[in-house]
Every structure is written in structure tokens, then in C-alpha cells.
Amino acid sequence: NAGVMQNPRHLVRRRGQEARLRCSPMKGHSHVYWYRQLPEEGLKFMVYLQKENIIDESGMPKERFSAEFPKEGPSILRIQQVVRGDSAAYFCASSPPSGTRGNEQFFGPGTRLTVL
Amino acid sequence: SQKIEQNSEALNIQEGKTATLTCNYTNYSPAYLQWYRQDPGRGPVFLLLIRENEKEKRKERLKVTFDTTLKQSLFHITASQPADSATYLCALEGGSSNTGKLIFGQGTTLQVKP
Numbered sequence: 001n002a003g004v005m006q007n008p009r010h011l012v013r014r015r016g017q018e019a020r021l022r023c024s025p026m027k028g029h030s031h032v033y034w035y036r037q038l039p040e041e042g043l044k045f046m047v048y049l050q051k052e053n054i055i056d057e058s059g060m061p062k063e064r065f066s067a068e069f070p071k072e073g074p075s076i077l078r079i080q081q082v083v084r085g086d087s088a089a090y091f092c093a094s095s096p097p098s099g100t101r102g103n104e105q106f107f108g109p110g111t112r113l114t115v116l
Numbered sequence: 117s118q119k120i121e122q123n124s125e126a127l128n129i130q131e132g133k134t135a136t137l138t139c140n141y142t143n144y145s146p147a148y149l150q151w152y153r154q155d156p157g158r159g160p161v162f163l164l165l166i167r168e169n170e171k172e173k174r175k176e177r178l179k180v181t182f183d184t185t186l187k188q189s190l191f192h193i194t195a196s197q198p199a200d201s202a203t204y205l206c207a208l209e210g211g212s213s214n215t216g217k218l219i220f221g222q223g224t225t226l227q228v229k230p
Contacts, residue, residue, distance in 0.1 A: 004159075031216065033216070033217060033218075035218075035220075041222060042120075042205070042220045042221055042222035042223055043160070043205070043207075043218075043220040044220070045217045045218065045219065048215050048216065048217055055215055056215040056217060058217075059217070091159050091160070093159075095216065102147070102148050102165065102167065102209070103216065104150065104162035104165060105162065105216075105218065106162070107152075107159030107160045107161070108159050109158060109159050110157075110158070110159050
């Protein structure tokens with residue numbers, strides 16, 4: 001049973017370009033969470049999605065960031081017009097559909113975004 | 117505002133000793149508290165979950181306590197080994213509008229020396 005998959009593992013973008021980060025949850029998991037880890041800082045929640053729905057986006061920056069989890073295919077975190085401050089590790093986590101509370105989350109290996 | 121604090125300084129201990137890591141929080145009433153391990157360049161890995169009505173939980177060499185009055189959790193690794201060297205993250209879950217999202221502390225780095 002494959003774990004949470006993220007790609008690319010490393011992404012380099014120039015300022016003003018777009019970054020697309022992909023996450024495939026564990027098989028059978030329908031809940032996806034995105035977190036961001038800035039250098040020397042802890043993980044910060046960004047967004048929680050279920051298939052075709054954004055449930056909680058309270059941690060998402062108001063501009064340039066968007067996320068989706070379509071009926072088919074991986075979840076996508078999209079950052080438009082990247083700036084240097086977007087450089088960070090972005091982690092995706094999934095949990096089973098048995099309920100969101102009191103469940104461990106399974107994390108992917110992360111995508112390390114570097115903005116030049 | 118909600119705040120979670122873990123020892124920012126690295127913890128260095130000798131192999132075989134017990135490591136104790138602390139997680140303190142303010143302005144929060146979590147229903148669950150989780151501990152994760154993170155190795156350099158990797159994603160966090162779940163270790164233990166404890167509920168607000170539980171005082172203590174054990175799993176092999178790991179033990180977690182949860183004191184909702186002190187707003188503190190302690191994480192113990194007994195008979196520590198060099199392979200236990202990693203960063204350990206405390207995460208809170210719960211609240212009135214909880215959606216399962218985790219609020220993480222900044223982590224404590226543990227170094228176990230042979």
C-alpha cells in the first residue's frame with residue numbers, strides 16, 4: 001500500500017512564475033491537508049479538502065494561493081506569481097474517511113520550493 | 117492568540133537514558149494531542165495520540181502524558197538509542213470548529229549519543 005505521494009520533490013521557480021504542487025493521498029483516504037514549513041519554523045496548516053470540496057482554508061494566504069482536490073486525480077496546490085518568501089517545504093497529509101477528528105495524519109515526503 | 121511551545125534548544129542525551137520532551141500550550145482547548153517524529157528532509161511520521169480525557173498513553177518505549185489543567189504534554193523515550201535522534205513535533209487538534217487540522221509546535225531536536 002503506497003503512502004502519500006508528492007511531486008515534484010524539488011521545484012525551482014523564478015519570481016513571478018507559477019508553482020504547481022501535486023499530492024496523491026493514500027489509497028482509500030478522502031481527506032487531504034496541506035501544510036507549509038518555512039526554514040527554522042514549525043508546520044503551519046494551510047487548507048483541508050475533501051473530494052471536490054474545500055472544507056477549511058483558514059490558513060491559506062488570501063492572494064496567489066489556491067488548492068483543489070478533483071473527483072479524479074491528485075490534489076493540487078497552486079501558487080501564482082511566486083515570491084522569494086514562498087520558498088519553503090510544502091507537505092501534504094491524508095487521513096481516512098472514518099472521521100476527521102482523532103485520526104493520525106499520514107504525511108508525504110514534501111515538495112521543496114525554491115524561488116530565485 | 118493560540119500558542120504552542122516546545123523546547124527550542126536541542127536535547128542531547130546519552131544512549132540508554134530517558135529523553136523527556138515538553139509541549140506547553142495557551143489559549144487552546146484541544147480534544148486530542150499528537151506527537152510526530154520528523155527526520156531531515158522527510159515528512160512527519162505519527163507516533164502517538166492522546167485524548168483530553170486520558171492522562172497517559174504508552175507504546176513500546178514511548179510514553180505520553182497530557183495534563184489539561186497545566187496545559188502541558190510530556191513525551192518520554194525510555195532506553196534511548198542513537199536511532200531515536202530526530203525532531204519531535206507536538207500537534208494539537210480540536211476546538212469548537214475543528215476540522216481535524218493540526219496546530220504544530222516548532223519541534224524539539226533530540227540527539228542521542230552512543
